[in-house]
Amino acid sequence: MIETFQAVLPHGITLSCRAAGPLGAPVLVFLHGFPEAAFVWDELLENFSDRFRCVAPNLRGFEQSSSPTEPEAYRVKHLMADLDALISLVAPTAGAPLEALIAHDWGGAVAWTFAALRPDRVKRLVIINSPHPATFLRELQRSPQQQAASRYMNFLCRPDAEALLAENDFARMWPMLAGMGALNSQRVGAGWLTEAVRAQYRAVWSAGLTGGCNYYRASPLRPPVSADDAVMSIEFPPAYVTVTLPTLVLWGEDDTALPIGLLDGLEAFVPDLRLVRVPGATHWIVHERPQFVAAEIERHLAG
Secondary structure (H helix, E strand, O other), X not given: OOEXXXXXXXXXXXXXXXXXXXXXXXXXXXXXXXXXXXXXXXXXXXXXXXXXEEEEEOOOOOOOOOOOOOHHHHOHHHHHHHHHHHHHHHOOOOOOOEOEEEEEOHHHHHHHHHXXXXXXXXXXXXXXXXXXXHHHHHHHHHOHHHHHHOOHHXXXXXXXXXXXXXHHHHOOOHHHHHHOOOOOHHHHHHHHOOHHHHHHHHHHHHOOOHHHHHHHHHOOOOOOOOOOOHHHHOOOOHHHHOOOOOEEEEEEOOOOOOOHHHHOOHHHOOOOEEEEEEOOOOOOHHHHOHHHHXXXXXXXXXX
């Protein structure tokens, strides 16, 4: 059974969380992306709740979590501080690491960096269709395909983006869910994007979209608009992007926003890597194939 609670963090942020499983059990934390919310993990929370305490926070800016108005508050360092404090709050004993950090999309952006810089806090990492920062930077700088696929990010940085997204019952939002896949995405989307799921999304979006848009406004990683754009001069120190944890990457190959070129060279930054490419799955593989995702996570936890 899914329960909800408010995680009041010591630095003034509150995260509304969904959870399942016994208190005191080893902990799995699940991080969602945009334009999602913590509810997308419900089936997986219940799947693993027989032996793990499973916690899915709504990230800052989403649902009923704290939503600072300024974009700077959504820099990765602040999102990592939220995650670090949440781990301390839900750990079965003081200082205990997570059994696994499981993340998709923007949640993955946080998880990649957290795993690189705080490996003491996590035993294993699972990333689902979320680009590693080093390969994403490379593709944004060099790949016309990735630059075109990520052009929507610049739209989401517009000062009027949230107002435009909310118009006409979120008319611009639904294509994000139905369209970030291959030519058959409308057929695929029709299978999981039921009226009940639409109602869940609508409720989350009605709480406000500024926080979600601020993730894009705060990030330097977005498509260049000119040859001297700031993203073209970014370089990551190896220590910032090298993840030594045992890592599972699940990748729906029909993700049009994140082409599979992002996987090239990934092992250079993630030496203990198991990569599972999933033909026919899109960016929304958690919705499309939850039992497959659960089975792959199970295999990773047993490794």
